Amino acid sequence: MPAADTVLTGARVRTLDPARPEAGAVALAGGLVVAVGHESDVRDWRGPGTRVIDLGGATLTPGLTDAHSHPVWGIEMSTGADLTAVRDLDQLRAALRAAPRTGGWVLGWGLDHNAFGGRPVHRDLIEDSLGGAPAFLRLYDGHSALASGPALAAAGITGARAFAQRSEIVCDADGAPTGHLVEHAAMALVGALAPTPPPAERRARLVELLSAMAATGLTGAHVMDLGDGDVPALLSTVEYEGHLPLRLRLAPWCMPGADEDTLAELIGLQGQRGRHWQVGGVKLFMDGSVEGGTAWLQHADCHGQGTEAFWPDPEAYSRAVRLLDAAGVRTATHAIGDAAVRHVLDTVASLGPRARMRHRIEHIETVPDDQLARFAEIGVIASMQPPHTAYTRADHTDEWSKRLGDARAGRAWRCRDLRDAGAVLALGSDWPIAHHDARQVLATALRPRGAASGGRALTGLMALEGMTSHAALAAGEEAVAGRIAPGLRADLTAFTVDPVTAGPDELAQAPVRLTVSGGRITHGEP
Numbered sequence: 028m029p030a031a032d033t034v035l036t037g038a039r040v041r042t043l044d045p046a047r048p049e050a051g052a053v054a055l056a057g058g059l060v061v062a063v064g065h066e067s068d069v070r071d072w073r074g075p076g077t078r079v080i081d082l083g084g085a086t087l088t089p090g091l092t093d094a095h096s097h098p099v100w101g102i103e104m105s106t107g108a109d110l111t112a113v114r115d116l117d118q119l120r121a122a123l124r125a126a127p128r129t130g131g132w133v134l135g136w137g138l139d140h141n142a143f144g145g146r147p148v149h150r151d152l153i154e155d156s157l158g159g160a161p162a163f164l165r166l167y168d169g170h171s172a173l174a175s176g177p178a179l180a181a182a183g184i185t186g187a188r189a190f191a192q193r194s195e196i197v198c199d200a201d202g203a204p205t206g207h208l209v210e211h212a213a214m215a216l217v218g219a220l221a222p223t224p225p226p227a228e229r230r231a232r233l234v235e236l237l238s239a240m241a242a243t244g245l246t247g248a249h250v251m252d253l254g255d256g257d258v259p260a261l262l263s264t265v266e267y268e269g270h271l272p273l274r275l276r277l278a279p280w281c282m283p284g285a286d287e288d289t290l291a292e293l294i295g296l297q298g299q300r301g302r303h304w305q306v307g308g309v310k311l312f313m314d315g316s317v318e319g320g321t322a323w324l325q326h327a328d329c330h331g332q333g334t335e336a337f338w339p340d341p342e343a344y345s346r347a348v349r350l351l352d353a354a355g356v357r358t359a360t361h362a363i364g365d366a367a368v369r370h371v372l373d374t375v376a377s378l379g380p381r382a383r384m385r386h387r388i389e390h391i392e393t394v395p396d397d398q399l400a401r402f403a404e405i406g407v408i409a410s411m412q413p414p415h416t417a418y419t420r421a422d423h424t425d426e427w428s429k430r431l432g433d434a435r436a437g438r439a440w441r442c443r444d445l446r447d448a449g450a451v452l453a454l455g456s457d458w459p460i461a462h463h464d465a466r467q468v469l470a471t472a473l474r475p476r477g478a479a480s481g482g483r484a485l486t487g488l489m490a491l492e493g494m495t496s497h498a499a500l501a502a503g504e505e506a507v508a509g510r511i512a513p514g515l516r517a518d519l520t521a522f523t524v525d526p527v528t529a530g531p532d533e534l535a536q537a538p539v540r541l542t543v544s545g546g547r548i549t550h551g552e553p
Contacts, residue, residue, distance in 0.1 A: 028071065028072065029056065029074075030056070030075070030077050031054040031061060031072040031074070031077050032055055032056050032077065032546060033054070033056075033078045033080065033517075034053070034055070034069050034072060034078070034080070035053045035055070035080050035521075035541075036080070036081050037082045037083050038051060038052070038053075038084070038085050038087040039085075039086045039087070039525065040053060040086075040087045040088075040511060041088045041511075041527060042063060042089070042511040043088070043089055043492065043495055043509065043510045043511070044510040044512040046512065047063060050063045050511075051065050052065060053087065053511060054069040054072040055517040055546050056546070058516065058517055058546035059513075059514060059515065059517055060511055060512060060513055060515050060516070060517050061513055061514075062513060063512060063513060080541070082540055085521040085523055085540040086521065086522045086524065087511070087519055087521045088491060088495060088520050088521075088522065088526065089510055089511055089518065089519065089520070090245075090247065090519050090520050090544060091465045091494040091495060092245070092246065092247040092249065092494055092502075092508075092518075093240070093245055093247070093248040093249065093455045093456050093458070093463065093465060093468070093494070094248075094249045094410050094455035094494070095249060095251055095389055095453075096248040096251070096457065096463065097169075097250065097251060097457070097458060097459065097460075098236055098250060099233060099250065099261065099262075100252045100254050101236075101459040102224065102229055102233060102236065103224070104165055104169065105459045106221075106222075106224060107127075107134025107135045108125075108133070109135075109136065110122055110139075110142075111136075111137035111138075111139070111167070113142050114139070115142055116143065116144065116146075116152060118142070119138070119142055119153065119156075120152075121156075122135070123135070123156040123162070124156045129221075130222035131160060132160060132162065133157055133160050133163075133164075133175075134163055134222070135162070135163075135164040135165065136164070136165040136459065137165070137459065138165065138167060138173070139166075140166060140168070140318040140418075140426040140427075141418070141426055145426070147207070148166075148173055148197075148205070148206075148207040149173075149206060150173060150175050150176055150179075150205060150206030150207075153173065153175065154175060157175055159177060161175055161178035161181055163178055163217050166318070167460060168318055168319060168460065169316075170210055170211070170214075170319050171207065171208060171210070171214070171316065171318070171319040172207075172208045172214045172217070174206045174208055175206060178206075179204055179206060179217065181217070182216045182217045182219075182220055184196060184204050184217070185204070186203070188213075190210075191212070191282075191283055191284040191339075192210065192212050192283040192312075192337060192338070193210055193314075193315065193321055193335060193336065193337045193338075194209060194210035194212035194213040195208075195210065195213055196209075196213050196216075197209060209320070209321060210319070226264075229261065230268070233261070234269070237271060237272040237273045238272045238549070239463070240272070240273055240463050240465070241272045241549040243463065243464045243465045243466055243467075243539060244465045244466065244539045244542055245273055245463070245465045245520075245542070246273060246274060246518040246519070246542060246543065246544040247275065247276070247518060247544065248273050248274075248275055248455075249308075249410075249455065249498070249501065249502060250275050250276060250277040250278065251278055251310045251389065252280060252310060253296070253306065256279075258277065259301075259304075259306070262301055263301050266301045266304075270547065271301075271303040271304060273303070273544060274304070274518065274545060275304040276307045276308070276502055277304065277305070277306050277307070278306075278307065278310040279296055279306065279310065280309075280311070280312075281293055281309050281347055282311075282312070283338040283340075283344075285347055290351065293309050293351070294356055297355075303545060307502065307503075308356065308357040308358065308359055309351055309357075310361070310389075311347065311358060311359070311360045312338075312361040313336055313337055313341075313361060313362040313368075314337050314362060314363055314367040315337055315363070316363060317333075317364070317426075317427045317431060318427055320333055320430070321333070321337065323335065323336045323337070323362075323364040323366040324364040324366050324435075325364075325366045325369070325395075328430040329432060332430075333430075336366075337361075337367075344360075345370075345373075345374040348375070348378075348386070352378050352386070357385065357387070357502075357503060358386045358387070359386070359388075359410065360386070360389065361389045361390060362390065362391065363390045363392045363393070364392075364393065365393055365394055365395055365398070365435070368391055368394050369398060371407070372388075372398060372401050372402070372405060372407060375406075376405050385408060386406075386407055387407065387408035387409070387410050387453070387501055388407055388409060390410070390411065390415075391410075391445070392427075392439060392440060393431060393435045393438045393439055394445075396438075399445060399448040399450075402445060402448065402450035403451075407450075408450070408500065409445045410452075410455065410501060411440060411442055411445075411455075412454070412456055412460070412468070413442065413468055413471035413472045413475060413479075414461035414462060414467055414468060414471050415440070415457065415460065415461055416440055416471060416475050416477040416480070417461065417471070417476050417477060419439065419476070420477050421476075421478065421480045421481065423436050423478060425477065427478065437478075437481070439477075439478040439482065440478075441482060442454075442485055442493075443485050452492075452493050452497055453494075453497050453498045453500070453501035454468055454469075454472060454497075455494075455498075466534055466535050466536070466539075467535055469487075469490045469494065469526060469534055469535075470532070471531070473490055473530070473534070487525075487527040487528055491527055497509075516545060517545060517546035518543065519541070519542070519543040520539065520542055521539065521541035522537055522540065523538045539551065
């Protein structure tokens with residue numbers, strides 16, 4: 028037999044493979060696992076050039092995958108001042124006064140809605156801190172932003188506008204724009220003018236980011252965007268210059284108004300790939316965010332908002348999904364509110380039992396009891412992000428909970444309920460909406476925070492499955508990934524603790540001993 032490239036020994040191997048749940052050693056060759064067993068089982072795979080790594084008692088698992096992330100688009104989104112630690116208006120104004128100017132602009136990201144203390148988001152609250160500079164501040168949810176007066180003027184925004192998708196330029200009683208831009212089309216009017224990193228910096232920042240992700244145990248990510256279409260060229264250039272530390276699976280957006288030609292273009296993109304990335308799937312939006320008033324709810328929120336879908340004609344969304352499904356394309360739909368979740372489930376149910384592909388719903392922040400079992404019955408994958416709960420509070424005094432009211436806030440992020448109902452549950456971070464640290468995703472799944480803290484936690488095994496075997500199911504890759512078994516991809520993560528039995532505090536801080544993506548070590552042993 029040919030010699031292995033790498034042999035890993037001295038580990039407790041949690042394979043997540045029912046045929047052999049545990050082992051002590053693994054051999055890798057050509058980017059694949061070639062042997063799993065005791066050290067005696069992999070001895071014959073050693074050759075003169077084989078690298079043998081003793082993991083010193085670490086727990087080796089299938090490689091972690093972030094099932095919902097934006098690493099490329101996120102570089103643009105996270106340009107400027109990091110506002111994630113801002114808790115009130117005084118801190119916001121101080122941060123803006125100290126913020127660097129980027130091409131003459133003040134840019135910021137990660138701003139929590141709760142920082143406004145219940146006041147409407149308005150440019151008057153920040154103008155005095157900007158020295159007349161145009162400013163574009165992204166709120167944490169990625170679905171809204173605050174623009175200063177000079178930024179609005181640069182974009183020619185003087186009042187409300189109509190959009191083909193659910194978006195809004197918020198205006199006051201006199202029709203003057205407040206600077207609050209809700210949803211993508213409105214945000215893009217100003218965002219398109221804001222300075223962006225040059226290509227070389229963008230590539231360097233991407234590799235740096237993906238390397239930091241690998242240091243937390245990530246071997247791959249489901250990327251829920253394709254940027255402005257230049258991402259394949261960007262990734263190809265990175266691979267020409269070196270390697271991608273993570274395996275990326277990208278899903279371009281399908282927005283309202285997409286006609287058959289647009290859908291044909293999305294179908295044509297499927298399978299485009301490099302060494303460590305590929306286009307696979309399409310991302311759609313059924314609603315926006317709770318805090319922005321654009322989550323589609325069965326009953327209005329406390330401001331009388333949330334009763335409309337992101338697609339002005341929800342049936343047009345359903346037609347798009349049916350066409351994509353007929354072409355064999357997997358879909359991932361952003362659906363936060365209960366009405367949005369119900370519509371997506373109804374749409375997938377309409378495909379019938381012989382639907383060619385499995386589809387998934389992203390976020391699912393609030394869902395009623397009568398919809399839980401439908402995920403397993405219809406075969407829809409639940410893709411959720413436990414770290415989002417950090418933007419809420421257990422006493423429901425946060426903006427998310429106040430908008431929904433106690434009853435719906437009490438049905439927040441029902442990860443365990445969905446698992447118990449038989450659903451496939453893939454877990455992720457939604458970086459840069461929340462931090463990309465995979466250990467934090469796992470730890471928060473073990474101990475939900477904020478409005479979800481009263482719910483039931485996942486077990487350690489369930490959480491691990493959410494970033495391994497269930498993430499593979501969500502991508503249709505269960506035959507090649509998500510377990511440690513001969514013939515499967517050599518994507519592996521070695522923890523200094525056992526993620527199945529460790530407590531959330533211990534797991535959140537535990538060093539990662541080794542990360543291997545496609546047989547190549549991306550963190551740990553040189």
